Amino acid sequence: xxxxxxxRFFALLRKEWIQVRRDAMTLRIIIAxxxxxxxxxxxxxxxxxxxxxxxxxxxxHSKYERTIVAALKNSGYYNIVPLASEAEAEEGLAAGDLLFxxxxxxxxxxxxxxxxxxxxxxxxDATDPSAIGNATAAxxxxxADLQRDLPAIRQSxxxxxxxxxxxxxxYNPEQLTVLNIVPGLICIVLTFSTLFVxxxxxxxxxERGTMENLLAMPVRPLEVMVAKISPYIVIGYVQVxxxxxASALFFHLPIRGSIPxxxxxxxxxxxxxxxxxxxxxxxxxNQMQATQLAQFTLMPSxxxxxxxxxxxxxxxxxxxxxxxxxxxxxxRIVRGMLLKGNGWHEIAxxxxxxxxxALIVVTIAVRFxxxxxx
Amino acid sequence: MSDAAAMSDYVIxxxxxxxxxxxxxxxxxxxxxxxKGEICGFLGANGSGKTxxxxxxCGLLIPDGGAGECIGLDIIRQAPLIRQHVGxxxxxxxxxxxxxxxxxxxxxxxxxxxxDRAKAVQDIMVRMxxxxxxxxxxxxxxxxxxxxxxxxxxxxHQPKLLLLDEPTAGVDALxxxxxxxxxxxxxxxxxxxxxxxxxxxxxxRCKRIVYLANGRIVVQGSADEVSSQSGLITFEASGExxxxxxxxxxxxxxxxxxxxxGRSLHVAxxxxxxxxxxxxxxxxxxxxxEVPPRLExxxxxxxxxKGGEP
Ligand SMILES: Nc1ncnc2c1ncn2[C@@H]1O[C@H](COP(=O)(O)OP(=O)(O)OP(=O)(O)O)[C@@H](O)[C@H]1O
Ligand SMILES: [Mg+2]
Numbered sequence: 001x002x003x004x005x006x007x008r009f010f011a012l013l014r015k016e017w018i019q020v021r022r023d024a025m026t027l028r029i030i031i032a033x034x035x036x037x038x039x040x041x042x043x044x045x046x047x048x049x050x051x052x053x054x055x056x057x058x059x060x061h062s063k064y065e066r067t068i069v070a071a072l073k074n075s076g077y078y079n080i081v082p083l084a085s086e087a088e089a090e091e092g093l094a095a096g097d098l099l100f101x102x103x104x105x106x107x108x109x110x111x112x113x114x115x116x117x118x119x120x121x122x123x124x125d126a127t128d129p130s131a132i133g134n135a136t137a138a139x140x141x142x143x144a145d146l147q148r149d150l151p152a153i154r155q156s157x158x159x160x161x162x163x164x165x166x167x168x169x170x171y172n173p174e175q176l177t178v179l180n181i182v183p184g185l186i187c188i189v190l191t192f193s194t195l196f197v198x199x200x201x202x203x204x205x206x207e208r209g210t211m212e213n214l215l216a217m218p219v220r221p222l223e224v225m226v227a228k229i230s231p232y233i234v235i236g237y238v239q240v241x242x243x244x245x246a247s248a249l250f251f252h253l254p255i256r257g258s259i260p261x262x263x264x265x266x267x268x269x270x271x272x273x274x275x276x277x278x279x280x281x282x283x284x285x286n287q288m289q290a291t292q293l294a295q296f297t298l299m300p301s302x303x304x305x306x307x308x309x310x311x312x313x314x315x316x317x318x319x320x321x322x323x324x325x326x327x328x329x330x331x332r333i334v335r336g337m338l339l340k341g342n343g344w345h346e347i348a349x350x351x352x353x354x355x356x357x358a359l360i361v362v363t364i365a366v367r368f369x370x371x372x373x374x
Numbered sequence: 375m376s377d378a379a380a381m382s383d384y385v386i387x388x389x390x391x392x393x394x395x396x397x398x399x400x401x402x403x404x405x406x407x408x409x410k411g412e413i414c415g416f417l418g419a420n421g422s423g424k425t426x427x428x429x430x431x432c433g434l435l436i437p438d439g440g441a442g443e444c445i446g447l448d449i450i451r452q453a454p455l456i457r458q459h460v461g462x463x464x465x466x467x468x469x470x471x472x473x474x475x476x477x478x479x480x481x482x483x484x485x486x487x488x489x490d491r492a493k494a495v496q497d498i499m500v501r502m503x504x505x506x507x508x509x510x511x512x513x514x515x516x517x518x519x520x521x522x523x524x525x526x527x528x529x530x531h532q533p534k535l536l537l538l539d540e541p542t543a544g545v546d547a548l549x550x551x552x553x554x555x556x557x558x559x560x561x562x563x564x565x566x567x568x569x570x571x572x573x574x575x576x577x578x579r580c581k582r583i584v585y586l587a588n589g590r591i592v593v594q595g596s597a598d599e600v601s602s603q604s605g606l607i608t609f610e611a612s613g614e615x616x617x618x619x620x621x622x623x624x625x626x627x628x629x630x631x632x633x634x635x636g637r638s639l640h641v642a643x644x645x646x647x648x649x650x651x652x653x654x655x656x657x658x659x660x661x662x663x664e665v666p667p668r669l670e671x672x673x674x675x676x677x678x679x680k681g682g683e684p
Binding site for chain 1: 432467
């Protein structure tokens with residue numbers, strides 16, 4: 001008997017495919033849930049928060065200052081409260097009571113009039129970058145709008161701005177933007193939706209009693225596993241397509257890199273997750289255990305992947321742990337490919353850890369797969 | 375079974391098989407030989423170790439002790455090869471309920487890498503009367519039809535050995551008859567069959583009966599041999615009042631079983647004198663007659679005897 005037979009593999013594959021197709025409810029769930037999650041989290045994280053608490057530090061209450069404060073208020077992003085001291089400002093930022101502190105330097109009016117283009121320092125709490133992203137972005141256009149309200153002499157020389165905002169992102173210097181979040185979200189959503197589908201695959205055979213029959217037939221462990229994974233790779237691609245289209249349409253996500261390369265990388269990523277699911281299914285006695293194992297790995301791959309916290313901001317041990325998970329590497333690949341237009345050369349260092357992970361997981365699963373009922 | 379047959383002529387040839395689950399010894403020193411083309415009935419009380427033995431024969435359980443061959447292949451080292459040539463029908467239906475009859479059979483045929491798959495599947499469906507139910511989901515079949523599907527699936531790849539674990543449980547009389555005719559046909563073509571059952575009429579259709587108790591074979595041979603080995607004496611009576619007589623007889627010494635079959639009363643025991651005393655103590659004009667023990671009496675006798683010694 002051959003160690004691996006393609007005919008047996010295709011027999012198993014056909015059977016799995018029919019079973020997947022026939023389980024309409026599960027199929028609907030695994031297609032719909034990721035899209036729902038994308039919108040839910042995408043908009044939740046993307047939401048455009050207004051009226052952010054903002055402290056104003058100013059020594060002399062000048063007339064330009066009043067114009068600027070009025071413009072900030074009108075933008076809708078800033079809810080401005082005057083502050084007495086810098087100490088109060090620090091305290092407010094640290095406690096999270098203030099998201100911004102705007103400091104207008106002494107002698108601001110005079111500096112503007114002299115054409116010195118003075119700076120207004122904006123301290124921003126960037127722990128939640130999406131919370132301040134739009135507000136910060138609004139500052140740039142405010143500067144241009146204010147130009148018109150300035151004295152006639154200043155308008156004659158528009159090449160030098162009357163003043164400028166200098167934004168200082170605090171606590172989170174990496175300052176992820178909305179565009180950084182959606183690619184990350186794609187990976188998280190795919191991790192969720194792929195890990196669980198195969199987690200139940202082998203325990204299901206065991207609990208339905210069909211395992212005894214399958215074991216009595218001349219099928220080999222690797223054939224069974226690859227056949228269990230394959231249909232979900234196809235479904236995974238459907239998910240990827242839907243997610244990418246939705247992201248492009250609703251979140252205006254650019255796709256700058258090569259799409260075939262992106263699909264290849266995501267296929268590998270999905271395969272790695274599915275393989276992990278099969279491993280859990282193999283070593284568990286029942287569906288409950290398998291599900292718990294999957295949940296146990298979801299949390300760290302969610303938290304340590306660089307999605308929740310900037311990867312380089314994490315302690316070294318956490319970075320090492322994070323490197324193990326395919327989600328971490330997939331996130332870098334997807335971000336790099338979508339936003340920076342990265343190609344093969346840039347993503348290769350992130351691809352092989354995913355491939356290695358999948359290989360190791362499948363090897364362990366094959367080793368633990370029992371060909372007897374003992 | 376011919377004693378002159380060389381070892382290699384046995385399709386099943388296992389010695390001293392042992393299996394425990396935890397501290398519980400389920401099979402204790404089972405030695406079994408089944409010749410090619412033989413239909414061997416496997417009987418025994420619930421929990422006597424029939425399923426466990428069958429699983430060891432096809433490599434689904436690894437024996438704790440003992441050794442042997444199935445179709446000339448070592449049951450421990452060559453289990454994957456054995457699977458290629460054995461058809462195993464599980465006690466519990468274990469095909470895919472979310473696949474249709476055809477899809478299940480087609481799956482089996484392709485897993486065994488059969489050459490003319492479509493024809494083989496079509497033939498077996500016709501032979502088992504499954505053709506009308508071709509596109510019905512297996513989960514929606516009635517119990518008896520599920521059994522037919524399972525049997526069809528396990529003979530599909532033309533195995534050399536069939537291991538059937540209670541194949542006709544819940545199957546109607548006609549289907550059972552067809553089923554056994556099929557098994558006899560295939561045995562005629564050289565297929566060897568080991569079939570576990572709790573039905574006496576089926577046991578009688580086996581060339582040889584192996585009776586298991588507590589994981590050991592306690593008696594084996596043809597139906598007649600088993601009956602005569604039991605040392606059981608049976609009397610039969612007919613007439614009015616056999617129901618009352620049966621109730622009274624059950625409590626008397628020397629009577630192991632008193633059961634009514636249709637219009638006659640059947641009484642069995644091993645002690646002739648005690649049995650005769652008992653039946654003569656019953657009033658009424660019952661006509662008693664000694665009859666050869668039925669296989670059923672023999673098995674009930676063995677089932678009720680603690681430890682299962684005949
Ligand atoms: N996987 C297992 N783990 C623990 N005990 C088991 C296992 N399989 C079987 N047993 C025990 O072994 C004994 C024999 O079981 P087996 O299924 O072989 O009996 P059987 O003769 O087939 O009975 P039945 O006529 O009810 O089918 C039973 O007491 C059963 O509880
Ligand atoms: Mg059994």
